[in-house]
Amino acid sequence: xRIEIVTIGGEILCGRIADTNFVFLARGLAxxxxxxxxxTTVPDAEPxxxxxxxxARARAEVILVTGGLGATPDDLTxxxxxxxxxxxxxxxxxxWREIAARYAARGLTLSVAxxxxxQLPVGAEVLPNREGVAPGIFLRDARGLxxxxxxxxxxxxxxxxxxxAPRLEALLAARGGRPxxxxxxxxxxxxxxxxxxxxxxxxxxxxxxxxxxGGVDLRLQRPFGSxxxxxxxxxxxxxxxxxxxxxxxxxxxxxxxEVIGGALVSRGLRLALAExxxxxxxxxxxxxxxxxxxxxxxxxxxxxxxxxEELLGVASSTLARDGAVSEACALEMARxxxxxxxxxxxxxxxxxxxxxxxxxxxxxxxxxxGLATADGAWAVRRSFPGRRDTVTARSITTALLMLHRHLxxxxxxxxx
Amino acid sequence: xRIEIVTIGGEILCGRIADTNFVFLARGLAxxxxxxxxxTTVPDAEPxxxxxxxxARARAEVILVTGGLGATPDDLTxxxxxxxxxxxxxxxxxxWREIAARYAARGLTLSVAxxxxxQLPVGAEVLPNREGVAPGIFLRDARGLxxxxxxxxxxxxxxxxxxxAPRLEALLAARGGRPxxxxxxxxxxxxxxxxxxxxxxxxxxxxxxxxxxGGVDLRLQRPFGSxxxxxxxxxxxxxxxxxxxxxxxxxxxxxxxEVIGGALVSRGLRLALAExxxxxxxxxxxxxxxxxxxxxxxxxxxxxxxxxEELLGVASSTLARDGAVSEACALEMARxxxxxxxxxxxxxxxxxxxxxxxxxxxxxxxxxxGLATADGAWAVRRSFPGRRDTVTARSITTALLMLHRHLxxxxxxxxx
Numbered sequence: 001x002r003i004e005i006v007t008i009g010g011e012i013l014c015g016r017i018a019d020t021n022f023v024f025l026a027r028g029l030a031x032x033x034x035x036x037x038x039x040t041t042v043p044d045a046e047p048x049x050x051x052x053x054x055x056a057r058a059r060a061e062v063i064l065v066t067g068g069l070g071a072t073p074d075d076l077t078x079x080x081x082x083x084x085x086x087x088x089x090x091x092x093x094x095x096w097r098e099i100a101a102r103y104a105a106r107g108l109t110l111s112v113a114x115x116x117x118x119q120l121p122v123g124a125e126v127l128p129n130r131e132g133v134a135p136g137i138f139l140r141d142a143r144g145l146x147x148x149x150x151x152x153x154x155x156x157x158x159x160x161x162x163x164x165a166p167r168l169e170a171l172l173a174a175r176g177g178r179p180x181x182x183x184x185x186x187x188x189x190x191x192x193x194x195x196x197x198x199x200x201x202x203x204x205x206x207x208x209x210x211x212x213x214g215g216v217d218l219r220l221q222r223p224f225g226s227x228x229x230x231x232x233x234x235x236x237x238x239x240x241x242x243x244x245x246x247x248x249x250x251x252x253x254x255x256x257x258e259v260i261g262g263a264l265v266s267r268g269l270r271l272a273l274a275e276x277x278x279x280x281x282x283x284x285x286x287x288x289x290x291x292x293x294x295x296x297x298x299x300x301x302x303x304x305x306x307x308x309e310e311l312l313g314v315a316s317s318t319l320a321r322d323g324a325v326s327e328a329c330a331l332e333m334a335r336x337x338x339x340x341x342x343x344x345x346x347x348x349x350x351x352x353x354x355x356x357x358x359x360x361x362x363x364x365x366x367x368x369x370g371l372a373t374a375d376g377a378w379a380v381r382r383s384f385p386g387r388r389d390t391v392t393a394r395s396i397t398t399a400l401l402m403l404h405r406h407l408x409x410x411x412x413x414x415x416x
Numbered sequence: 417x418r419i420e421i422v423t424i425g426g427e428i429l430c431g432r433i434a435d436t437n438f439v440f441l442a443r444g445l446a447x448x449x450x451x452x453x454x455x456t457t458v459p460d461a462e463p464x465x466x467x468x469x470x471x472a473r474a475r476a477e478v479i480l481v482t483g484g485l486g487a488t489p490d491d492l493t494x495x496x497x498x499x500x501x502x503x504x505x506x507x508x509x510x511x512w513r514e515i516a517a518r519y520a521a522r523g524l525t526l527s528v529a530x531x532x533x534x535q536l537p538v539g540a541e542v543l544p545n546r547e548g549v550a551p552g553i554f555l556r557d558a559r560g561l562x563x564x565x566x567x568x569x570x571x572x573x574x575x576x577x578x579x580x581a582p583r584l585e586a587l588l589a590a591r592g593g594r595p596x597x598x599x600x601x602x603x604x605x606x607x608x609x610x611x612x613x614x615x616x617x618x619x620x621x622x623x624x625x626x627x628x629x630g631g632v633d634l635r636l637q638r639p640f641g642s643x644x645x646x647x648x649x650x651x652x653x654x655x656x657x658x659x660x661x662x663x664x665x666x667x668x669x670x671x672x673x674e675v676i677g678g679a680l681v682s683r684g685l686r687l688a689l690a691e692x693x694x695x696x697x698x699x700x701x702x703x704x705x706x707x708x709x710x711x712x713x714x715x716x717x718x719x720x721x722x723x724x725e726e727l728l729g730v731a732s733s734t735l736a737r738d739g740a741v742s743e744a745c746a747l748e749m750a751r752x753x754x755x756x757x758x759x760x761x762x763x764x765x766x767x768x769x770x771x772x773x774x775x776x777x778x779x780x781x782x783x784x785x786g787l788a789t790a791d792g793a794w795a796v797r798r799s800f801p802g803r804r805d806t807v808t809a810r811s812i813t814t815a816l817l818m819l820h821r822h823l824x825x826x827x828x829x830x831x832x
Binding site for chain 2: 010013014015016018019022023024025026027029030035036037038039040041042043048051052055059191192193194196197208210211212217219273275277278279280281282283284286287288290291292293296297298299300301302303304306307310311340341342353354355356357383385386387388389390392
């Protein structure tokens with residue numbers, strides 16, 4: 001089923017407000033196993049409105065429109081919708097009385113322009129707006145259907161959830177056919193390109209790579225209408241999991257910090273941090289998980305060397321001999337955090353985020369991550385390209401990944 | 417000048433990630449006095465790519481494309497761009513060697529698919545990508561021009577700022593007319609509505625309010641073609657600055673942490689943090705500024721009460737009597753950070769981020785921020801609505817704002 005979303009709004013086009021309505025609709029469609037194939041944003045103006053609706057009618061079976069249904073004089077959406085379906089606008093007296101009653105109930109004065117809200121294309125169905133005044137519009141003919149919703153997020157969300165989603169579900173059910181399916185595998189520590197070379201995709205399957213600062217998400221999809229059986233899709237997911245092994249840390253919306261939190265809780269372990277270049281970024285990310293106080297004891301942001309010595313017990317001889325960005329310092333920081341906080345696991349970061357402070361031996365981007373437990377301490381070395389914020393972000397991810405691997409019993413250095 | 421933006425990316429269409437690139441580009445165009453008239457999002461797939469590029473070519477003079485320039489097998493953008501301009505793709509040997517050298521410098525292995533990144537339409541200009549590997553593409557003919565950028569925000573932003581914006585400016589300058597002008601005043605601590613009531617806008621001027629988690633940016637604009645003289649624009653900016661006083665903390669791209677850093681450096685002061693609910697978020701934000709080690713000594717993430725006592729010296733009687741989320745605890749934490757790190761200024765946060773842990777007396781969202789200097793200690797109380805991440809983000813901003821106000825000699829509690 002080809003679906004298009006049309007956002008009407010100059011405020012969104014000029015970057016003033018983000019189009020959260022679009023994200024809401026796309027996710028709502030995803031829950032039905034549907035995905036829009038096209039999204040257009042245009043101003044509430046002609047010729048754009050006419051053009052976008054004509055083009056969408058030519059391409060798609062379902063068109064979802066948000067915005068432009070208010071009663072301001074610049075509202076051109078209703079006439080444009082009518083023209084797109086080759087119909088006239090007509091005044092709906094019952095609807096008009098309802099709108100007038102709502103205004104009265106709120107103590108508002110009806111403007112002449114408000115009557116535009118009661119003018120609908122001939123044959124259109126009214127989609128009641130329980131959160132506001134302007135109703136949604138449902139139009140259908142042999143070529144397809146169109147649902148128009150107001151741009152106010154609360155009103156749009158209510159109309160989509162209460163009126164439009166059920167109509168789409170009924171449409172899908174009437175057609176039978178295999179619904180869309182998707183499993184998201186979350187990976188960390190390996191690039192998109194390397195993943196692509198290790199994954200095979202069966203006929204009827206589709207894989208999408210979604211890189212973000214913490215790793216790459218793999219979406220293993222069966223699009224609507226594909227021939228791939230449920231069991232084959234499940235087997236495919238298992239095969240990819242098997243091939244990637246510990247590179248996959250979770251499924252769906254699971255975050256690395258949630259996986260870590262779960263492992264710490266289930267093993268009754270408490271964690272302490274010692275952060276230099278990341279300066280609290282690792283602990284801030286860990287405590288995004290509700291209930292993190294069950295396993296995060298705390299940490300020291302040891303930005304200055306004096307703090308590394310006095311609050312973490314790093315030896316001054318280590319700092320003099322190896323410097324703050326060194327394996328020895330990372331190990332002592334991790335051990336120090338563990339001891340000072342009375343925690344089971346200590347995790348440390350030290351490095352040169354740049355842009356200054358690099359030397360030929362220790363260039364900008366050099367990072368050491370340390371981990372200490374009752375059984376010993378380990379450190380890994382990384383060299384990250386990019387700007388200060390990139391080096392910091394990748395250091396945070398690497399520290400979380402090292403902790404995750406330790407807790408999951410995966411060798412700390414591989415696979416890189 | 418008719419401008420279209422085309423976003424390529426299935427992950428945006430399915431609602432999984434927000435299209436922050438579009439917002440960045442729309443705002444970047446606004447700085448030039450330009451606004452896109454049409455924005456389309458399509459998947460990295462045919463026939464959509466071909467259709468959207470052909471339609472954009474027919475409608476617009478300038479087309480900005482983001483995404484689809486990676487080297488995974490699903491990349492169809494480069495061939496689609498070439499077709500839209502009726503050109504062949506050709507291998508650029510110099511570019512290919514540069515890309516190979518970048519891979520080598522990072523210790524990465526070149527995959528066969530990577531060579532796609534060096535294939536450009538005949539006659540296209542390379543837009544260097546200083547933040548990544550895949551270069552941008554600049555195409556121009558008698559009908560108009562097209563700029564393609566990778567979808568990774570950092571890379572897209574650098575290419576737009578360094579390569580594309582200057583080309584658009586030159587184009588506008590060649591056409592004559594008073595150029596667009598804009599001054600951005602950054603404010604914190606006051607809502608958009610309150611700002612709007614205090615600002616007057618001259619004929620030919622335009623003000624845009626851009627709220628974000630750290631405050632509201634005011635864009636005082638003279639759009640392209642407006643009659644407002646340079647001197648009148650400058651006078652307007654000064655008048656708004658005068659009216660808002662200390663609500664404005666900086667201009668342009670200046671961040672609150674940069675202003676704070678500048679004030680600490682110029683006064684030779686060093687800072688230490690004591691963070692509970694923000695768990696390192698305040699220090700992580702402060703050290704985003706290069707050279708922050710000149711004034712950030714470090715901090716304690718005191719998530720557990722034991723850490724508050726042992727590493728910050730909060731009295732156990734305080735915790736027993738007032739609890740960890742209290743004025744007394746915030747004050748002792750700030751004093752403790754200052755003393756333990758031998759710093760001049762101590763800054764603390766403690767509160768209930770939720771979703772659990774609230775009580776009728778101390779509901780979720782209750783936050784205390786403390787500040788200690790040689791002259792004394794102060795605390796402010798806030799109550800933030802919203803989810804865990806919102807409460808945390810607003811606590812970080814409030815802590816930074818409190819520190820800024822202290823350093824700037826502004827009363828800590830006003831204007832709220």
